[in-house]
Amino acid sequence: MKSATRAQVPPFEVMTVLHKVSELRAQGREVISLCAGEPASGAPSGVRRRGAEVLTDGTPMGYSQALGLTELRQAIAGHYQRSYGLDIGYGNVAITTGSSGAFLLAFLSAFDAGDRVALARPGYPAYKNILTSLDLHVVELDCGPEQRFQPTVEQLEEAHKSMPLAGLVVASPANPTGTMFAPGQLAEIAQWCADNGVRLVSDEIYHGITFGQQAGEETAGWGGDCSWATDRSGFVVSSFSKFWGMTGWRLGWALVPSDLVATVDALAGNLALCPPVPAQHAALEAFSEESYAEGRVALAEYAEARTVVLDHLDELGWVDVAPADGAFYVYARITPVLGEYADSRAWSDALLEAEGVAVTPGVDFDAVHGDQTIRISLAAGKAAITEAIRRVLRFQGT
Numbered sequence: 140m141k142s143a144t145r146a147q148v149p150p151f152e153v154m155t156v157l158h159k160v161s162e163l164r165a166q167g168r169e170v171i172s173l174c175a176g177e178p179a180s181g182a183p184s185g186v187r188r189r190g191a192e193v194l195t196d197g198t199p200m201g202y203s204q205a206l207g208l209t210e211l212r213q214a215i216a217g218h219y220q221r222s223y224g225l226d227i228g229y230g231n232v233a234i235t236t237g238s239s240g241a242f243l244l245a246f247l248s249a250f251d252a253g254d255r256v257a258l259a260r261p262g263y264p265a266y267k268n269i270l271t272s273l274d275l276h277v278v279e280l281d282c283g284p285e286q287r288f289q290p291t292v293e294q295l296e297e298a299h300k301s302m303p304l305a306g307l308v309v310a311s312p313a314n315p316t317g318t319m320f321a322p323g324q325l326a327e328i329a330q331w332c333a334d335n336g337v338r339l340v341s342d343e344i345y346h347g348i349t350f351g352q353q354a355g356e357e358t359a360g361w362g363g364d365c366s367w368a369t370d371r372s373g374f375v376v377s378s379f380s381k382f383w384g385m386t387g388w389r390l391g392w393a394l395v396p397s398d399l400v401a402t403v404d405a406l407a408g409n410l411a412l413c414p415p416v417p418a419q420h421a422a423l424e425a426f427s428e429e430s431y432a433e434g435r436v437a438l439a440e441y442a443e444a445r446t447v448v449l450d451h452l453d454e455l456g457w458v459d460v461a462p463a464d465g466a467f468y469v470y471a472r473i474t475p476v477l478g479e480y481a482d483s484r485a486w487s488d489a490l491l492e493a494e495g496v497a498v499t500p501g502v503d504f505d506a507v508h509g510d511q512t513i514r515i516s517l518a519a520g521k522a523a524i525t526e527a528i529r530r531v532l533r534f535q536g537t
Contacts, residue, residue: 145272145274146272148268148271149264149268149503151264151265151268151503152264152499152500152502152503153175153499153503156174156487156491156497156498157174157175160174160491160497163495168495169495170491170495170496171495171496171519171526171527172497172519173496173498173515173516173517173519173524173527174497174498174499174514174515174516175516175518176314176381176466176468176516176518177386178381178384178386178437178467179518179519179520179523180384180433180436180437180440181384181385182383182384182385182388183383183384183424183427183429183430183433183434184429184430184433185427185429185430186385186388186421186422186424186425187421189420189423189424190388190418190420193417193420194417198420199416200417201416202412202413202416203234203414204413205404205411205413206232206233206403206404206407207232207233207234207235207392207413207414208419208420209229210423211234211419211422211423212230212233212234212392213229214426215229215232215392216228216229216231216232217426218426219365219394223365223368225365225368227367227394231371231394231396231397231400232392232393232394232395233392233393233395233400233403233404233407234392234414234419235390235393235407235411235414236389236390236415237378237380237389237391238344238376238380238391239265239269239391240410240411241374241376241377241378241391241392241393242265242266242340242342242376243269243410244393244403244406244410245340245374245403246269246270246273246306246340247406248395248399248406249338249340249374250273250275250305250306250338252273252274252275253274253275253276254275254305254306255275255276255278255298255302255303255304255305255306256275256276256277256278256304256305256306256307256308257278257279257280257290257295257298257304257306257307257308258277258278258279258307258308258309259279259288259289259309259313260280260281260505260507261282261288261315261316261501261504261505261508261512262310262315262505263313263314263342263504264503266308267279270308278298278304280294280295282294283459283508284459287318287321287461287462288313288316288318288461288462288470289309289311289313290307290309290328292327292328295328299335299337303335303336304335304337305337305338306337306338307328307332307337307338307339307340308340308342309328309339309340309342309366310342310344310345311341311342311343311363311364311465312345312346312363312464313342313345313466314344314345315461315470315499315501315514316461316462316463316470317461317462317465317467317468317470318461318462318464318465319349319363319464319465320364323364325341325369326366326369328366329341329369330370332372333369333370333373338372338373338374339366339370339372339374340373340374341365341373341374341375342377343363343365343366343375344377344378344381344391345466345467346363346365346377346382347363347434347438348381348382348438348465348466348467349363349464349465350445350465363465371394371396371397372396372398374393374394374395374396376391376392376393377391378390378391378392379391379422379425381466381467382434382437382438383422383425383430383434384434384437385418385422385425388415388421388422389414389418390414390415390418390422441518443520443521444467444517444519444521444524445463445467445469445517447521447524447525447528448463448469448515448517448524448528449463449469451528451532452471454532454537455476455531455532455537456473456535456537457471457472457473457475457476458471458472458474458475459471459472460472467516467517467518468514468516468517469514469517470501470504470512470514471512472508472511474511477511478535482500482502482510482511483500483501483509483511483513484500484502486513487499487500487513489534490530490534493534494530494531494534495530496527496534498514498515499513499514500513501513515527
């Protein structure tokens with residue numbers, strides 16, 4: 140029987156590593172997992188309480204509207220007013236099944252098969268794989284240390300020159316690098332997209348998890364620019380998974396440009412009927428002051444874990460380390476310490492077997508240079524990171 144060529148996308152490397160971790164733990168091995176972007180703190184206490192209540196207090200559990208509960212859409216609009224000073228009508232908010240559902244709806248509604256959509260390399264592999272599965276042509280922009288691992292207007296101009304781009308996917312803070320656009324840079328890119336008829340999809344899932352000067356006290360640690368502060372013809376994608384630690388609740392959202400709201404509504408109703416209703420009711424508590432405060436506690440833990448890694452970089456011998464502005468990742472080239480190992484995947488496999496430390500090889504994030512890089516997640520917290528670094532140094536003999 141025939142199978143679809145467009146469906147031939149590679150598996151997500153992180154899931155492969157997690158499978159190996161599960162196998163080792165089933166054998167009784169103690170493993171420190173630094174491969175997944177999954178906050179150890181879990182959901183805020185208020186969200187968990189409400190999640191338990193809705194199962195027994197008679198809250199309606201039937202389908203919601205395709206774009207989600209009105210109350211939750213209004214709460215998200217309020218979040219943008221609180222955190223960014225943006226006035227956004229809840230009619231432009233679509234609740235989705237994780238940010239993955241938001242990307243699928245954005246790509247389906249904005250692009251036709253064969254359209255050219257640009258994104259940074261290294262980058263989150265699902266962008267490329269979802270686009271490929273929809274018969275879209277991915278244009279990778281090589282973003283290394285010289286560009287601070289973020290795309291530039293100059294790169295966009297060059298890519299757009301020979302054959303026009305239909306879209307651009309950006310992320311700030313980014314996965315896997317943790318880098319952020321410099322102040323004003325996202326606005327510049329959003330304006331370029333608007334001026335050139337390129338639909339921007341801005342992944343802002345890691346907003347709220349920023350470090351250093353870009354995470355000023357005046358925003359309670361929120362940090363990061365929102366692309367809709369400049370132009371609202373593109374999409375903003377976000378989620379409850381990272382700042383609020385609600386990974387398994389499978390709840391995200393998109394800010395949808397007005398000309399595509401009806402299209403996204405129709406697609407959402409056909410593809411998923413609605414997002415998970417119990418999770419939607421519980422997520423209303425994510426916007427309480429208690430939940431914001433718990434998120435800031437988790438942020439402080441990531442910051443401490445980040446400091447541990449950065450303080451050991453010279454000893455580790457890793458190079459071309461991406462500026463860890465936000466998110467909870469450190470991305471580095473390990474060429475100087477590969478030794479007998481052919482590439483970062485072999486090195487990572489050996490580290491896991493020898494020392495019980497799981498990291499993600501960069502091959503998923505960068506098909507060109509990723510065989511020399513790794514990503515480690517800080518989400519496990521300071522204690523786990525401290526012990527993991529000790530084991531890595533022992534493994535490297537440094």
